[in-house]
Amino acid sequence: MSAGGSDHLAEAGHAEQAGDLPAAVAHLRGHLAQHPADAPSRLRLGHLLFTLGETKAARAVLAELDHAGRAEVPGAADLAELAGRANRLLALMDERDGALTAAEIRWERILATDIDDPEAQRHLRALHPGVPRGSRDLSLGTLVAPAGVRTSRFRLLRELGRGSTATVYLVRDERLDLPLALKVLHPHLAGAAREETRARFFAEARVAARLRHPGVVAIYDLDEATRSLVMEYVEGGTLRQLLRDGGGRPRDTALLMAFARSLLRALAYVHGAGVVHGDLKPGNLLLRSAGDVVLADFGGARLAGAAASGQGTPLYLAPEQFRGASPSAATDLFAAGAILWELAAGRPARQPHDLLANPDAVAPLPPDALPDPAAASLRAVIDQLIAADPARRPAAAAAALAALDRV
Numbered sequence: 001m002s003a004g005g006s007d008h009l010a011e012a013g014h015a016e017q018a019g020d021l022p023a024a025v026a027h028l029r030g031h032l033a034q035h036p037a038d039a040p041s042r043l044r045l046g047h048l049l050f051t052l053g054e055t056k057a058a059r060a061v062l063a064e065l066d067h068a069g070r071a072e073v074p075g076a077a078d079l080a081e082l083a084g085r086a087n088r089l090l091a092l093m094d095e096r097d098g099a100l101t102a103a104e105i106r107w108e109r110i111l112a113t114d115i116d117d118p119e120a121q122r123h124l125r126a127l128h129p130g131v132p133r134g135s136r137d138l139s140l141g142t143l144v145a146p147a148g149v150r151t152s153r154f155r156l157l158r159e160l161g162r163g164s165t166a167t168v169y170l171v172r173d174e175r176l177d178l179p180l181a182l183k184v185l186h187p188h189l190a191g192a193a194r195e196e197t198r199a200r201f202f203a204e205a206r207v208a209a210r211l212r213h214p215g216v217v218a219i220y221d222l223d224e225a226t227r228s229l230v231m232e233y234v235e236g237g238t239l240r241q242l243l244r245d246g247g248g249r250p251r252d253t254a255l256l257m258a259f260a261r262s263l264l265r266a267l268a269y270v271h272g273a274g275v276v277h278g279d280l281k282p283g284n285l286l287l288r289s290a291g292d293v294v295l296a297d298f299g300g301a302r303l304a305g306a307a308a309s310g311q312g313t314p315l316y317l318a319p320e321q322f323r324g325a326s327p328s329a330a331t332d333l334f335a336a337g338a339i340l341w342e343l344a345a346g347r348p349a350r351q352p353h354d355l356l357a358n359p360d361a362v363a364p365l366p367p368d369a370l371p372d373p374a375a376a377s378l379r380a381v382i383d384q385l386i387a388a389d390p391a392r393r394p395a396a397a398a399a400a401l402a403a404l405d406r407v
Helices: 003-017 021-034 039-051 055-070 076-097 100-113 118-127 192-209 239-245 253-272 319-323 329-345 352-357 373-385 397-403
Strands: 154-162 166-173 178-185 219-223 228-232 285-289 292-295
Touching: 003 021, 003 039, 021 039, 039 055, 039 076, 055 076, 076 100, 076 118, 100 118, 154 178, 192 219, 239 285, 239 329, 253 292, 253 329, 253 373, 253 397, 319 329, 329 373, 329 397, 373 397
Parallel strands: none
Antiparallel strands: 154 166, 166 178, 178 228, 219 228, 285 292
16 A cells, blocks of 8 residues: 555544544545555445435445445455445435335345344334334245345245255245246355355356246346345146155156156257256256156256366266266266156165165166056166266267157
8 A cells, every 4th residue: 555545544534533524535535546446445435425414425435335245256255244334324325315115125135144134124114114024924025035024026925945055935026916936045155155156056047047948947037136036936846746745656658758758858958058957856847737847946057068066966966976077968868867767666766875885776667667568668768868877878868859759
C-alpha cells in the first residue's frame, strides 16, 4: 500500500473518531481511488454514507461489493462475509426508500444462509406481520429459504426428496400458476469451505440445462445466491419409489420393454450431446407415466473428456470405476443395465458385500426374471450392458436401443 493510501486511512480514522463523518468519507474516497479492491474500506465507506443519509452514493459504493460476493470470480468466497454485511445495509436502504419487495428479497437472502438470523427475522416480520416465520413452518416457502420464508413468486407445497447435499421441494410459481420442482443446497454448503462443491453443482446444472429432450428433466432457472435451481416437476415420482411401493418390479413384458426403450432413448440423446450422466440409479430416474423415464439429477454429469466430477452410486458403478476409471458413456450403459436388471428381477443386481468381494461379478438374470419369450431381446441387451469388460458392452445407447427390436 502506498504512503498516500496509508495516510488516507489514518486520516479517515481520526476524522471518524472526531465525529467529522464528511471528512472521513472524503479520505476513504481518496484511499479507494488508489486501492479500489480494498473491500473492507469500501464497506466502511458505504456505512458512513448510509449514516449520513446519502443513500444513492452508498448504493453506488456497495453495489460492486454486493455483486462480487455473489459472482463466480476467483476469491469470491473471501468476500462472502463483507458482501453479506453490504447486503444488510442495502436492505436497510431499500426499506428507507420504500422498495419493500427488494428489501424482503435481501433479508431472505440472509436467511438462506442462516435461517435463525435475528435481524433478518425481525425485519421480515415487520414487512409481513401476518406471516409466521420459523424453521418448523413448512406451509410457506420460497426460492430463497424453504424453511418458512415466502417471496412473491414461489410457494412451497411439500418436500419431494432429501439427499446429503440438497432438498427438492414441490413449489408453485404464483406468477405463471405452474407446479415446479425447486432444488436447494443445504445451508451447510453455503460457507467458503464448500465453494468447490457449490461450483460443481452449478456447473453440472448448466450442463443439464442445455439439454432439451422429453427424457431429460428441464432446468428453467438457477440462482447461486440462494443455492437453488428451478426444474420441471415430473409428477410420477422416481423409479426407486415405484420399486419400493409397487412390491419390487413391474411384471408386464410390454412395460419392461417400454422402460428399457425410454431409458436408452434418453441416454442416446444425452451421449449424442457430448454429456455423461455419471450417476444413473433408480432414485435419479423420474416417471412421466408408466414406462416413460426422465433422467434427472446430473450429480456426476460432465462434458465428455472433462475431469470427472463424481463417482456415482456404488451399486450401479461399472467394474472399471472401482479401479479408478472416470465416468463415461460406457459406465452410464453399465448403470442402465444394472437398473434394467433390477426392474426385471425385483432386486439389485449386486449387494454391498458383492462389491467388496468382487466388483466385476454381476450374475446373469435369473431364469424366472423374464420368462416371456417376447422379452428375449431385452434379456440379451441387459446381459450385454452389464458386461464386466466395457469393450463387450454395446458401442452406444443407440445400438442397445436398436438391439431391443431384433427378433
